[in-house]
Each structure stands twice: as structure tokens, then as C-alpha cells.
Amino acid sequence: MSTFLDTILSRAKANKQTIVLPEGDDNRTLEAAEAILAQNIANLIILGDAEAISASSYQLEGAEIIDPRTAANREELAAALYELRKEKGLTEEAALELISDVLHLGVMLVKTGKANGMVAGACHSTGDVLRPCLQILKTAPGIKLVSAFFVMVVPDCEYGENGIFIFADSGLEVQPDAERLAHIALSSADSWKTLVETEPVVAMLSHSSYGSAKNADADKVIEATRIAKELAPGLSLDGELQLDAAIVPSVGSSKAPQSPVAGKANVLVFPDLDSGNIGYKLTQRLAKAEAYGPITQGIAAPVNDLSRGCTAEDIIGVIGITCVQAIAKMSS
Numbered sequence: 001m002s003t004f005l006d007t008i009l010s011r012a013k014a015n016k017q018t019i020v021l022p023e024g025d026d027n028r029t030l031e032a033a034e035a036i037l038a039q040n041i042a043n044l045i046i047l048g049d050a051e052a053i054s055a056s057s058y059q060l061e062g063a064e065i066i067d068p069r070t071a072a073n074r075e076e077l078a079a080a081l082y083e084l085r086k087e088k089g090l091t092e093e094a095a096l097e098l099i100s101d102v103l104h105l106g107v108m109l110v111k112t113g114k115a116n117g118m119v120a121g122a123c124h125s126t127g128d129v130l131r132p133c134l135q136i137l138k139t140a141p142g143i144k145l146v147s148a149f150f151v152m153v154v155p156d157c158e159y160g161e162n163g164i165f166i167f168a169d170s171g172l173e174v175q176p177d178a179e180r181l182a183h184i185a186l187s188s189a190d191s192w193k194t195l196v197e198t199e200p201v202v203a204m205l206s207h208s209s210y211g212s213a214k215n216a217d218a219d220k221v222i223e224a225t226r227i228a229k230e231l232a233p234g235l236s237l238d239g240e241l242q243l244d245a246a247i248v249p250s251v252g253s254s255k256a257p258q259s260p261v262a263g264k265a266n267v268l269v270f271p272d273l274d275s276g277n278i279g280y281k282l283t284q285r286l287a288k289a290e291a292y293g294p295i296t297q298g299i300a301a302p303v304n305d306l307s308r309g310c311t312a313e314d315i316i317g318v319i320g321i322t323c324v325q326a327i328a329k330m331s332s
Helices: 001-016 027-038 052-057 074-088 092-099 102-111 126-137 178-195 216-231 243-247 248-254 274-284 310-332
Strands: 018-021 045-046 064-066 117-120 147-153 164-168 200-204 236-241 267-269 290-297 303-305
Touching: 001 147, 001 290, 001 310, 018 027, 018 102, 018 310, 027 045, 027 310, 045 102, 052 064, 074 092, 074 102, 074 126, 092 102, 102 117, 102 126, 117 310, 126 290, 126 303, 147 178, 147 274, 164 178, 164 274, 178 216, 178 267, 178 290, 178 310, 200 216, 200 243, 216 236, 236 243, 243 248, 243 267, 243 274, 274 290, 290 303, 290 310, 303 310
Parallel strands: 018 045, 018 117, 045 064, 117 303, 164 267, 200 236, 200 267
Antiparallel strands: 147 164, 147 290
């Protein structure tokens, strides 16, 4: 376990939050829940077949286990969901049916304040996890879009923050235009402050550094950099920069000697989902980095989507990160 994750879990333990885990039928989720409860990191609500969960071999004492089919507050939550969505055509009968779905139930537990955050996605697609979040929780005030990032912790790495980076957007926005890319950068900088608690240094990545290539793709990153600097003039952010110029001091000083970011970046903003997703997977597999995410940013309450290839250890890390996001939301 990395120092980063140790710190995250310690922060979560010091200010315990309640996290809902909708995938109680997934053994990785139950293994992670057992560890979270044993270490007293968070309060947990686990959704699913209550009888099967209780009969499992996992030690889940202290968790609240709710079966969506028999939940005591089904009607109350369905009525609240109906009020939220009736103008979109949702009927009372359909609302009650949706509460039987673990993801909708989980989001409503967050919406009504019974939980501070939710972690799902071990056996559901990103679309299935995020759809009820965007419909019910919506975006946070002042936020233009929901995006996603990975926290990458690279062992024995001198770059970034002792090997810690944020890679964004590596999980959600497929082809952001310049304005959306700028907002991803600003959200990612805020996420860095929340999770790492040091100053973000944001590189807007491209195949070009400071005009070394002339084409529409590079121009998009240049324009995104301009917009981001205009929106957050005090933020340490620059582009367009190639990856090596962004993180390696000697390369940065050679390719972009006037840049305040070159060679120092810890938040890497990729121009599209292809490059972001490929970049995080390359770093995870070839550098044996820890990859926590995809972590969402921009939703009104902390809800995070797991990779379906996740391990129990990955889920523990994302639960800890979700707790820290919830703590930050309480103090904002």
C-alpha cells in the first residue's frame, strides 16, 4: 500500500463518512467492505440480497444491509424520487420500480442524506452507474460538466509529486472541445488539492510543445489552455506540452524554457479519452503503478465508478477517496 493511500485512509478514518455499496452480490465488494469495517475507515450501507449477503463468509458486522425488494423506506424513497423526476414524466409506479434497482436506491440514499457517497461499477457499466447520478444528484453548483480522472501512484518515480499524478479525463469525456477541456483541467486541479493537499501544477498535454506542430488537434489544446488561464489566472497551468516536456525537468527546460509548468507537472490533462485511457493503462501495466479510479468530479455528491476489472484493494482505495471527497464537500 502506498503512502498516498495510507494518508487517504487515515483522513477517512479521522472523519468517518457513510458510503453506500450497491453491489452486495459481488465478492470483491464484500471483501473490500470487510476490510473497511475491520479498519474502522467508514460506515457502510450494502445493497443486495440481504439473506445471501448475511450468509456469506465475510465479516460484515456493523454494516447496514438493505434489500431493495424489502427495504422499510421503499415507499418514502420512491415518493422522493417521484417528486424529483415527475416533470420528466416519471410516474409514481415507475419510481417505486426504480427503487428496486440497487443503483437508483443507492443514489437516493445519497440524495436524501442517508449516505455521504456511493461506490459502484464492479459489475455495472459506467453509463448505468452515472445515469441515475446525473438525473437525481445533477452537477455541483458552478460546474459545467462531469468528468473523470485516475490517481496514479508510480513506484520509485522522481516525477510529479513523488510519483503521484492525476490523469484526466481518462474515463468519461470522449472528445472534449476546448471549453470542456479547460473545465476538466480546472476540476482536476481542485481534485488534486482535495486528495493530495499540495498545489496542483497542470499540464495541458498534446503531441506538440509550444507550437512545434501546427494542426487542429494542437490548436484545440492551445485554446483550452487560453480559456483555463482566463478562468483561473492564479492556477499554475500551461500548454500545449508534450508529456516528456511536462514532467521531465531537463526536457521541459529544452522544449519550453519559458513555461512555469514544464518539467514540474503533477496534473496531466489529456486531449481526449483515447489518449487518457491508453496513458493510464500503460502507466499501470508497464510501470506497475497503482491506479485509483475512475474518480468522478463535478457531481453534486461523491459517487465513484469502478472499473469492472477492479480488485478488492482497488475498491478499498476508491472508498477511501470517496470519503475524503465527502469530507471536503462538508467543509466547502
